[in-house]
Amino acid sequence: MALTDNITPPAPPTSGSELWTLVRERIGWQKILLGLLIFALSLLAIWPGISGGRIWDDGPLIFHNPLIKDPWGILKFWFTRHTPDYFPITSSTFWIEWRLWGFDYLAWRVVNVGFHALGAVFLWRVLKQLKIPAAWLGAALFAVHPVAVETTVWIAELKNTLSWALFMLAWMLYLDFDAVVAAEAALRRDTIESLTATMRTGRGKKWWLYGFSITVFVLALLAKTTVVMLPVLLLLCVWWRRGKWQWADLWRTVPFFIASLVMGIITCIYQWDNASIRGYTRGIGTRIAGVGWEVWFYLGKDIYPHPLLEIYPRWVIPATQWWAWLPDLALAAVLAAAWYYRRGWGRPVLMALGGFCMVLMPVLGLVKMSYWIHSLVADHLQYLGVPFFTAFVAGVGGGLAAKYRHLRIPAVLLAGVVLTLEVGVSFYHSRIFAHPKDVWLHTLEYNHGSWGAYMNKGVAELNAKEYVKARRDLDTARRLNRHSGGISYDLGLMYLLRKDYPKARQEFITALKANKYRPLAIGSLAHCYLKMGRPEKALADLYRGLKMMPGSASLWFTLSVVLDHQGHYGHALTAVTHAIKLNPYDPLARYDRAYLLEKTGHWHQALAQYHQALERLPGFFQGHYMYAQALFKHGHPGAAAAQLSEIILLHVPSAQVNWHVHQLLARVLQAEGHPRQAQKQLALARRYQAALARPQPHHAPKVPRSPILPPTRP
Template sequence: MQADWKRDERSAWQLVAQAAVIVGAVLLVYLPAWRAGFVWDDEQLITANPLLRTFSGLIEIWSGGRTADYFPMTNTVFWIERHLFGENATGYHAINILLHGADAILVWLVLHRLQIPGAWFAGLIFGIHPVHVESVAWTSELKNVLAMFFTLLSIFSFVGSNEQRQSHAAYLASLFFFALALLSKTQTVFLPIALLLYGWWRDRGSFRREVIRTGPFFVMAAVFGLITIWFQNRGIGEEEIVIGSFPRRLVNAGMAIWWYAGKVFLPTRLMAIYPRWRFDSPEFWEWLPLVGLVLLLGLLWLCRNRRTRGAFLAVAYFIVALLPVIGFVRMAYLRSGTLVADHLQYFADVSLIAFVCSAVAMFANRARREIRTAIAAIAILLIAMMGAYAWQRTKVFQDEEVLWRDTLAKNPDAWQARARLGQYFFRQRKYSDAIEHLRRAVELKPELPENHNLLGLAYCRAERFEEGIAEYRKALELKESRASTAQSVSVATIRTNLANALTIIGNNLSGSATEIPSEATRRYEEAIAQYKKALELEPNQPAIHRNLGLLLARLGRLDEAEAHLRATLQIVPNEPAAEETLKEIEAQRR
């Protein structure tokens, strides 16, 4: 009995040591992320998200009132982080890194429970793989590492329900964790098919029993899948996002699957936004990747036996995990014009990594000592190379400028990168640099109102008001030609920006003259009209009331000015400009 106790103690310490190595490797690789800031849509989702500031916002997160996607579990964690860390990015990055480390450990434990050789090495590779950097170093991708955590727990529990005496408890735990995964990110809708594949691979009992056991998972996946499609369509609105005809979608899906597999085995030239894909009618040769994929699956199926059916499982799992994100349905990420992104393969990679690691482990177990030594040396070299590249890739997510300069160096025609870099320079008050990139963004994506509005702002800050006004007019023309989208700039904002520019031009034309020139009057009148139209859309915006009130006061229309300035103070008490101008109006009336 004492010998058994000592053996169990050694085994426990060995497990702890193995887990510590994985976590240590992850912490080392992602060391640059601890000093990184917020990038991309972190501002929209985290720092400037009003729902994360109040308890009523937390309720709205779960009711789905204003959210672009229904990921309430992820947004709840964001809500907690916002109250713990405020706008200090370090805490957010720490949570992402630790969750990714936990994911890597769970990959190892799930594969170990499945009795797959090389399980620990697969967990380590998953933890330091360069293609996963985007999911970890980008704060907004908490949804990936969190959903993966619950997905792996669901798989672990489901597998355990076939082995444990309390199988019902493990099965219910699996359902519970799957629900949490769906509430974190609905790309996990693939899991029921993966569990069905596992049941076939395990080859115990009847397949009919596995269908019944996975039935509730399929129901949950269908419900959350439909919810996600509804939220995505609401967020996209009438914005044109091209995904092509059904034949084109099939062709692109085949090419995307091979592309993602290539990034698993050769993760080079990683970037935030990849070059545009084709969405027109497919050429004959473009069907070849899909045909090759079907032939590969067919060959693996025909050659299946107890030893080789794992290969079919690995490839099928990889494909199934990618199905929600390879362009069959319209999703917001497709607005960039590309079909692929590093963070979209986070859930799928584990199958190919596990398959290769298990194949190498089985070969090494049968090989001579010299060959095993060579395999170990190659494995160490591979880990070092992957870790070094992942560390280097993590540094790219330091801030907006580094991220988008890296993207544009590899993909100069990425309009989103141009627009984001232009916004960054605008905030830094480097208006000439902002104009350069925003003009290019407009050239690449001329149909997007946001780009024209941003360029208009940059022109006006550079005191190139006529050019700015032209961009605002174009933004209005585009915006009013279709329904407003939840994620885009509002018509009221564009009208306000236009009115502000017209007012400044009017002021410049008037100068210190006692009588306002006719051209200035014309600009002022148009500005007033734009302010009023903006207020019809957003009547509770204090800045619009204030600016309109100040302009009316300048023109001597005191009664109208007073009404708008008092409206400003009702919304924002003690607003300095409104209070001062009201005092001046009262003085003029005496």
């Protein structure tokens, strides 16, 4: 009978309170509070930017992505080629979050911060397992590091934070497994201490830990494949613990290497097929020379995080010049020296710098990636490398404090100062993310040649209806990059809003040549044809687009616009109903459905639909106006007056809107038998009519001439 057979495992908890008691007893109050402190510091560090608007590709990847709004999108993400990357776990999380939060950007960012902080807590555990001094400080310094701000406030970078948390969990589980293996190996040497350790950890859970680690790692790869270097890091940790490798250690990492290889190949296929980087190549010599440049750049930003930019200048590395290879030579020299002195000071340097280089290897330019069109480096690309730097700094400081007792108090004070400084710098840096335009103004302050910054600044100005500024910035972006379909689409949108339909049409055609899977570009092009008196061409383009993307709610919505214009109200109603099924969160589509229900004689359903739409988008004056018209027309003047009063309370800064509102309100009051009040409303209507002769602000809302609203917003 085995010695461990008499040990009775504890009974599982039977209630929530018992589970909490078990967690508290196993972990301890101190660790729980320190873990919660990491979460709190992570949130504090990005607080000014946590409720900001969308950044960069948040729109196309999430908020305008038809697969996100498709009821079956959570399944389609696993089998589609119409995404920039194959990250189905991240995309499925987006799909779920969209149904939970909608356009509540604060909630999206809280989730990002949650995964970021959770990974930092796992990092703390990993550093403790590796017996690195000041483990909590190393994790906390990462959690609040200014370089991590971009990732945590950029909603689309959930792929970074989610894969990071899963990556660290897989790493932690493997180290637990490795500790059991080491304890069993010691048991075979018949030492009482190791026998006790083995009994505590338990043999039975060893392979459970191993299998769970592999499973979590596969999930991390499916969230983002930049975590592919985990098996190399696992071997590095084995060397750190035991100073050598055995064949068993290598065999245990084989499943991890296989998973990394498969997902790495899939990612390369997606990147090579990316339309944005076709024709843009870098020679192999330039790529290898650039590795040293990027590693030293990232280490420099980790040490002195200023300035931190959304897009850094794109270097031109002259690989034919001898001096271009100096950064590579310097990096190789440091690693070689650390290996030579690996029994002394070189051991922690080799662990930290080697791990830093290994985990960043997928983004150091050796493999083709789409971000090259902007820059060779980015804060979000080095996100996984920052923990190695912070762990090294904390470990060296903690080690010195443990060795020299007189340094303990100064070390604690210095650690507090550094942590406070990092929180302050991150807090200050995150303020630029409170307004999307500020992100690009800050970038252009240091990087004047960034076409991406000009393009995104132009989009922010377009959304603010600053058309002159938007055209200037988009034209500048076009001069800097004449091959971007995104710039063409944004220019087309600007011309469309300014009613220059021929120019808008040409820009949308150019955008679709660069990437035909652009539902908003197809819809906007159809709208141009409609305004140019060519509805048959609009319908042809829409049917072609729906054949490629039948799950695009925006294309079905635009189809309803064109069919309504042609007088095919029944078919238009079918199209907009299908659009709502694909995206039930779009209140504008519900307004259009209400209008079409009314046109087809289903006015009871129309009134109910108007009411539902207003619940989803309160304060939308066009919706109140349309609802009031329908109520008045079908014998509900009191309810119509209430809707018109809501518009008046909104204080819409448009004489034309107020003219229409007061005119209709006068008719409603007259029908209710209030002639004096009706006369007052007519007098107000005439006053606004007279004001129409004066110039109106360019940003004033327009009167809802048509209840159908085409999707012209980016």
